[in-house]
Amino acid sequence: MGAGVTVDRLAELLVSHFGAPADRVAGGVTFEELEFDSLALVELAMVAQKEFGVEVDEQEFTPEQSVAGAARLIDSRRAAS
Amino acid sequence: MAGHHRRAAVLCGIGTWLPPRVVTNADLARQLDTSDEWIRTRTGIRERRVIDRGMSTSVLAVEAGARALKSSGSSEVDLVVVATTTPDHPCPSTAPEVAHRLGLTGVAAFDLNAVCAGFVYALATAAGHIAAGSAERVLVIGADTFTTVLNPLDRTTLAIFGDGAGAVVLRAGTPDEPGALGPFDLGADGSNADLLIVPAGGSEQRGSGEPLDPADVHFRMDGQPVFRNAVTRMSESAVKVLDRAGWRVEDVDRFACHQANARIISAVARDLAVPQERFVLNVDRVGNTVAASIPLVLADAAAAGDIEPGHRVLVTSFGAGLGWGSTVLTWPELDLG
CATH class of the missing domain: 3.40.47.10 (Thiolase/Chalcone synthase)
Known part of the structure; x- marks a missing residue:
């Protein structure tokens, strides 16, 4: 799965699972801008693990990170595994 | 053994008690660097109950236990289990004193500590005694005064925890009746x-x-x-x-x-x-x-x-x-x- 596919799937999850507004979710948007707090980021790590089959520690997604940045982290884990 | 002879633990009474003092998020915000909005969005909590000086876990447990016994229609049980992580004393356990104050002196009584999972562990334990035939009716109480172990400067844990007690009475019955605790x-x-x-x-x-x-x-x-x-x-x-x-x-x-x-x-x-x-x-x-x-x-x-x-x-x-x-x-x- 290429980076574009991961970021698209991640964006879908942010809307369907977390209720983020669809018109605001884009690769360059940070989790802070989407009003994701520390607990939402923990849940994101859990959902990413289920969806993409990669281990993501609860502190690895951060408020300053962009959706595209999170997708890159997921892809790097997939490449490593 | 035929399946229909299997004994199950059946819920037949419930009662609760909360200490009267309400501590709202606004009350916490007056003492600590926090706000109602921060607490609500992170936890969903608006207020909690906190014991007054002179109260302890046994006080809450007795109040809830008495209400559960009344709800069950009988004050007779042959086992009292108190699930708690904040017993009145490190030794002895709190359940014997709770049983005594409920008029149940002489009845088997012990504490069970599995913290927030304690009530489900206590239900399983009580159900096991009923299934084994070592008890017919069990009073299971979950009671904690967790505010007594909180750091008075920790805005996170102070916002989350409250004091309270709840209890149920389980009786021997059959697995197919309403109230029978499942697997x-x-x-x-x-x-x-x-x-x-x-x-x-x-x-x-x-x-x-x-x-x-x-x-x-x-x-x-x-x-x-x-x-x-x-x-x-x-x-x-x-x-x-x-x-x-x-x-x-x-x-x-x-x-x-x-x-x-x-x-x-x-x-x-x-x-x-x-x-x-x-x-x-x-x-x-x-x-x-x-x-x-x-x-x-x-x-x-x-x-x-x-x-x-x-x-x-x-x-x-x-x-x-x-x-x-x-x-x-x-x-x-x-x-x-």
């Missing part, structure tokens, strides 16, 4: 003991020969991994107990999760793909009451008509230890006082 799933993971801990006050610190660090007498928790473990363990345990009961997730009318944090409950609902409306909630009014949480939310939802007789109810809890447990029952007709 159980219980589990524990001591490799994560340090995620939720009061470091001092036990034999490890007392036996260490080291001077006591005053900070270690207070509860501390590591919020993010706790959140993750809570959601995962309760979801997995719910799936396991449903499998053992032969129920599908969509058969469940109401889910009663340990009331630690509304955000955890929402995440469990999403993980199980169940509408949030099927999850009963009172954490907004009581906070995390540790072992009292499950009976408090069940009694509250039943009194509000949110849980009705005939509803298929799944109970699941998670807490320090780590420990977790789940069971199912069809809600019976109960005297709600």
